[in-house]
Amino acid sequence: xxxxxxxxxxxxxxxxxxxxxxxxxxxxxxxxxxxxxxxxxxxxxxxxxxxxxxxxxxxxxxxxxxxxxxxxxxxxxxxxxxxxxxxxxxxxxxxxxxxxxxxxxxxxxxxxxxxxxxxxxxx
Amino acid sequence: xxxxxxxxxxxxxxxxxxxxxxxxxxxxxxxxxxxxxxxxxxxxxxxxxxxxxxxxxxxxxxxxxxxxxxxxxxxxxxxxxxxxxxxxxxxxxxxxxxxxxxxxxxxxxxxxxxxxxxxxxxx
DNA sequence: CAGCATCCGAACCGATACTG
DNA sequence: CAGTATCGGTTCGGATGCTG
Numbered sequence: 001x002x003x004x005x006x007x008x009x010x011x012x013x014x015x016x017x018x019x020x021x022x023x024x025x026x027x028x029x030x031x032x033x034x035x036x037x038x039x040x041x042x043x044x045x046x047x048x049x050x051x052x053x054x055x056x057x058x059x060x061x062x063x064x065x066x067x068x069x070x071x072x073x074x075x076x077x078x079x080x081x082x083x084x085x086x087x088x089x090x091x092x093x094x095x096x097x098x099x100x101x102x103x104x105x106x107x108x109x110x111x112x113x114x115x116x117x118x119x120x121x122x123x
Numbered sequence: 124x125x126x127x128x129x130x131x132x133x134x135x136x137x138x139x140x141x142x143x144x145x146x147x148x149x150x151x152x153x154x155x156x157x158x159x160x161x162x163x164x165x166x167x168x169x170x171x172x173x174x175x176x177x178x179x180x181x182x183x184x185x186x187x188x189x190x191x192x193x194x195x196x197x198x199x200x201x202x203x204x205x206x207x208x209x210x211x212x213x214x215x216x217x218x219x220x221x222x223x224x225x226x227x228x229x230x231x232x233x234x235x236x237x238x239x240x241x242x243x244x245x246x
Numbered sequence: 247c248a249g250c251a252t253c254c255g256a257a258c259c260g261a262t263a264c265t266g
Numbered sequence: 267c268a269g270t271a272t273c274g275g276t277t278c279g280g281a282t283g284c285t286g
Contacts, residue, residue, distance in 0.1 A: 034243045039162035041259070058268055069260050074269060095267045096266085112239040119235050120157040164279070181248055192280050197249060218247045219286080250285080257278070265270075 034109065037083045042068060042076050044113070047102065050086060051110040055101040085109055157232065160206045165191060165199050170225065171240070173209060174233040178224040208232055 038044055042065055049064060050056060056064075062073055077100060080086045085106035091097040102110060161167055165188055172187060173179060179187075185196060200223060203209045208229035214220045225233060 035167070035240075044158070062268095069262085070269065071261090071271080072259065075258095090268090093267095096269090098268060108242065109239075112242055116232075116235040116239060117158075119231065185248095192282085193249065194251080194281090195279060198278095213248090216247095219249090221248060248286090251283085253281090255278105255280090257276105259274105259276075261273090261275105263270105263272085266268090 033083055034085070037079050037085065038109070038113075040076065040079070042073065043080060044117070046076060046080060046100075047085065047106060047110050047113065048117070050100060050102045051107065055089075055099040058098050058100070061100065080106075156206055157208070160202050160208065161232075161236075163199060163202070165196065166203060167236070167240070169199060169203060169223075170208065170229060170233050170236065173223060173225045174230065178212075178222040181221050181223070184223065203229075 038047070045065055046061065049061065058073075058077075061077075062068070062070070065073065077086065077088065081088050083105075084103050086100050087103050087106075089099045089101070091099075161170070168188060169184065172184065181196075181200075184200075185191070185193070188196065200209065200211065204211050206228075207226050209223050210226050210229075212222045212224070214222075
């Protein structure tokens with residue numbers, strides 16, 4: 001995953017035209033990086049939590065998510081921030097405080113995610 | 124992932140009540156297994172392709188997806204079939220023929236997936 | 247044609263130890 | 267409090283090679 005330029009499903013094979021003209025929707029490969037970002041552990045939960053609760057601190061997320069290792073949470077937050085789905089805001093205080101919140105883009109994602117998650121959860 | 128009974132985000136931590144009452148949407152952990160299934164490589168594409176093109180043969184999928192190894196494709200198809208998102212139909216012919224198509228459940232998924240994918244793809 | 251079995255490397259997860 | 271650094275275990279992905 002995490003492709004930057006090449007595309008394994010449209011680059012080589014799509015030109016073969018094996019299927020037909022309705023194949024407009026057949027390529028979901030690049031998808032920017034969002035899909036990559038959200039298909040890792042806790043990403044979905046983070047987006048959902050920030051959407052439901054508003055800004056949250058590092059330790060709050062850590063607690064609610066049920067103690068993942070700190071490094072894992074760090075990585076997820078960093079990745080989501082790189083995709084501009086969440087925003088990191090640090091206050092210059094002692095003790096330090098950092099808050100994470102959804103960006104507008106993140107809120108768009110959350111909106112589109114919700115129907116999917118609700119459907120998957122009810123079942 | 125692939126949890127069957129235990130839940131790492133609501134089992135232990137949600138009872139801590141660190142956030143507040145709006146945390147209804149905070150638990151996406153179990154989510155049946157659908158999320159697990161679709162967060163693996165090619166699952167999304169398979170569902171999308173079958174939705175757009177109708178039933179497809181093994182070799183068609185293989186070609187359009189751009190030659191993943193056969194075992195990987197096999198695994199994905201099997202997993203999606205176990206989740207009852209796709210249906211496998213084999214014809215008793217020589218040479219053998221197998222077609223895959225979306226189940227009603229798979230079509231529901233595809234519908235909810237589409238807005239998300241379109242949004243992610245346009246960017 | 248449609249696949250399963252196997253083996254290897256890469257990515258991901260989790261726990262621990264340590265820093266600003 | 268909010269992280270970074272490191273390391274071992276597990277899962278995932280890709281390449282062959284071989285069957286019904």
